[in-house]
Amino acid sequence: MTPRFRSSPWAPWTGLFVGALAWFVDQQVSSAGNQWDCVALGGPFAVIVGVVCIAVAAAGGVASWRLRPDVGETQNRTFARIVGAGSAAIFILAIAFGTWAGVLLPGCHR
Amino acid sequence: MSRVVGDLSQLPAAGYRLHSLWGWATLGFMAIEGTGFALAAAAYVYLMDSARQWPLEGKPPDLLWGSVMTLVLVASLLPNFIVSRAARRRDLAKTKAWAVVLFVFNLAAVLVRAVEFAHLNVRWDADAYGSITWALMLLHATHPVTDFLGTCVLTMILFTHPIDTERLSDVDDDAVYWAFVVAAWIPIYLLVYWAPRWAP
Numbered sequence: 107m108t109p110r111f112r113s114s115p116w117a118p119w120t121g122l123f124v125g126a127l128a129w130f131v132d133q134q135v136s137s138a139g140n141q142w143d144c145v146a147l148g149g150p151f152a153v154i155v156g157v158v159c160i161a162v163a164a165a166g167g168v169a170s171w172r173l174r175p176d177v178g179e180t181q182n183r184t185f186a187r188i189v190g191a192g193s194a195a196i197f198i199l200a201i202a203f204g205t206w207a208g209v210l211l212p213g214c215h216r
Numbered sequence: 217m218s219r220v221v222g223d224l225s226q227l228p229a230a231g232y233r234l235h236s237l238w239g240w241a242t243l244g245f246m247a248i249e250g251t252g253f254a255l256a257a258a259a260y261v262y263l264m265d266s267a268r269q270w271p272l273e274g275k276p277p278d279l280l281w282g283s284v285m286t287l288v289l290v291a292s293l294l295p296n297f298i299v300s301r302a303a304r305r306r307d308l309a310k311t312k313a314w315a316v317v318l319f320v321f322n323l324a325a326v327l328v329r330a331v332e333f334a335h336l337n338v339r340w341d342a343d344a345y346g347s348i349t350w351a352l353m354l355l356h357a358t359h360p361v362t363d364f365l366g367t368c369v370l371t372m373i374l375f376t377h378p379i380d381t382e383r384l385s386d387v388d389d390d391a392v393y394w395a396f397v398v399a400a401w402i403p404i405y406l407l408v409y410w411a412p413r414w415a416p
Contacts (some may be wrong), residue, residue, distance in 0.1 A: 130362070138369040141369060141386060144369060
C-alpha cells in the first residue's frame, strides 16, 4: 500500500466502490455469457467469473480495512473505512449467491 | 423396476415470464432492487425531515435534464411494450426491429443520466443532502446501465443466433425489467428534483 494511496481521500471507500464494481461485472459477464452461449459459457464459466470477482471485492475490502487509524484520523475517515470494509463483505455475499446458482443449475436450463 | 407415469414430450420446452427460470430470476431482481430503492428513499425522507432547510446549502438540481430523462423513460415504454408483445407472439422480424428501437432509447437514457450528474448542483461528499441525492441517483443509474448492456447483448443475439422461444422469452424478460426501471424512476424523480422545491 503506497503512501499516496494511504493519503487519498478515496482510499477508505475502496471496499465500497471496488465491491460494487465486482458485483456489477460478475452479474453482467456471467448472465450475458450464459445468454450468448449457454454450453461454453454456462455454469463453470459463471463460477470462475464469480470466484475472480469475489477475490477482487475481497481485495477492495482488505484495502479499506488495512488503512489502520493514523494519529489524528478524522471520524469521517474512520466511518468510511468501516463502511468500505463492511460493504465489501456484503458484495462478496451477493456475488457468492449468484455464483452458487452456477454450481446448482445447468447453464442451458431455463 | 421403473415405469412410465406420464409423457411430458408434448410440453413446450420453454415458456414466458413465470413459466421460465429467468422470469423468476428477473422477479427476484426486481424485489431485491425495489427494496433497495425503498430503503434509500426512506433515508432521503428521514434526512429531509430532520433538516431545517432542504437542500442544506445551495440550490436544488436543475429541472431540465431530470425532466428530459423522465420523458425519455416514459416514451420508451411504447417500444418496450411493442417488443414485449412481438416476442410473446413469436414475431421475429418485429421483435428484431423494435429491439433496435428500444436499444436506442436505452442508450439515450444512459447518456441523459450522465448529463444529469453534472446538474445536481451538489457534490456527493458536500453534506448529507449531497450524499443521499447522489446515492439515489447512482442507485437508479446502475439500472439503465445494466439494462442497456442486457438489451445490447440480446439485440446482438437476435441478429447472430438461431432464435427460439427461449431467446424470445429473454427479450420479454428484458422488457419487463425495463418497465420496472421506468416505474422505479418516477418516485426517485419526485424526491430528487421536486422534494427540494416543495420542502419548506
